């Protein structure tokens with residue numbers, strides 16, 4: 001057998017993208033609750049009202065202009081308000097995951113359900129019990145859940161109180177939130193992830209926002225302190241960091257392209273992996289700060305926290321690769337990782353959203369991570385967003401999704417055979433949900449179709465796609481049968 005016995009198979013979703021119930025159960029709003037639905041052509045936008053009453057919209061990684069506040073407008077459809085209503089359907093959905101044979105399941109805990117008014121406002125017991133029920137349901141079917149603490153859903157109340165992560169006070173808020181989660185669920189969950197795709201903040205206009213490196217310093221310190229807290233609560237808890245797996249290539253053999261590619265890897269990926277796994281900033285970090293023109297206040301305590309709170313494992317998402325060049329005459333931009341300025345790779349096909357499909361790059365990237373970090377790896381996200389067609393008889397045939405996953409799992413299997421140390425694989429979106437970048441439901445990732453569309457129409461009923469039965473077979477054979 002290529003995959004070791006006990007290798008974890010499953011799927012991954014997130015609170016904000018599937019739960020809905022945005023104001024139920026004591027939850028307070030998060031920023032993406034104010035986001036609309038974009039399209040293949042454009043990212044979603046967050047809506048707000050300026051101090052003078054005029055309307056405004058911005059990208060989700062940007063900050064509100066002074067005096068503005070998030071606002072709901074009647075003429076906008078807000079997909080996250082209902083999500084796929086996992087909040088009320090989790091038993092049905094987890095039963096379907098169990099039918100596919102999942103041995104793990106990744107979702108995130110909505111911070112705003114646990115502390116709707118920040119730590120000072122106290123714990124919302126209803127939120128705590130909701131997740132306890134979800135995790136118990138997973139355990140009932142023999143799933144070993146891997147749970148994310150922070151996935152693109154910062155409570156608006158904390159942004160209002162502290163002005164966001166530029167403020168060190170957010171570290172304490174987060175660590176208390178993490179402490180509560182570890183203590184409440186330690187008997188149900190023993191594998192945790194701190195910040196989802198922590199490196200993504202540098203992707204979208206990152207160079208224009210040097211202050212984001214301060215935010216990211218605070219988040220990495222918060223993550224490290226959370227690792228320490230988890231180990232104090234129970235030394236058996238395992239806490240990983242989670243990075244967007246950005247596999248990058250130089251377009252040409254021009255040494256300038258090769259150097260550009262390596263610098264990109266350092267700045268957009270390794271800067272985070274190195275700090276969180278090794279426990280200290282890498283030697284090139286001062287160069288990153290100098291180029292950004294930013295000063296980071298790194299205290300002695302921060303250094304101790306980073307060193308003593310090293311991640312137990314490294315988790316990542318992998319969807320695509322990106323290709324870079326210094327050659328200005330190459331004008332054909334790729335849509336992959338939208339803001340990063342990649343160019344089309346002539347050897348790769350792209351998805352409808354312009355994301356280059358690169359299964360061979362997956363194996364290369366796995367070796368890179370394994371060799372560099374020498375800690376266990378965990379795949380949290382891998383999948384294909386596509387339009388699905390419902391046939392007249394209600395069935396959904398999605399061979400493109402099966403092809404994508406088959407080739408990625410094949411490369412994963414080869415990587416395991418070649419010595420890569422990885423303990424699990426969860427596909428992104430085992431059930432259709434709200435896209436993070438575009439807010440669409442019609443950008444579908446699921447093995448399970450949800451009757452909802454980008455305009456919010458549909459009764460939400462669930463349908464097994466062809467890929468459902470395929471993944472069931474993959475899991476049953478522990479990754480041996482991919483046909």
Ligand code: BG6
Pocket residue numbers: 014017196197244317381385428434435436437438443
């Ligand atoms: C990852 C995120 O970047 O990609 C998920 O962690 C996201 O939240 C996934 O949904 C797929 O991206 P998108 O934009 O297609 O939803």
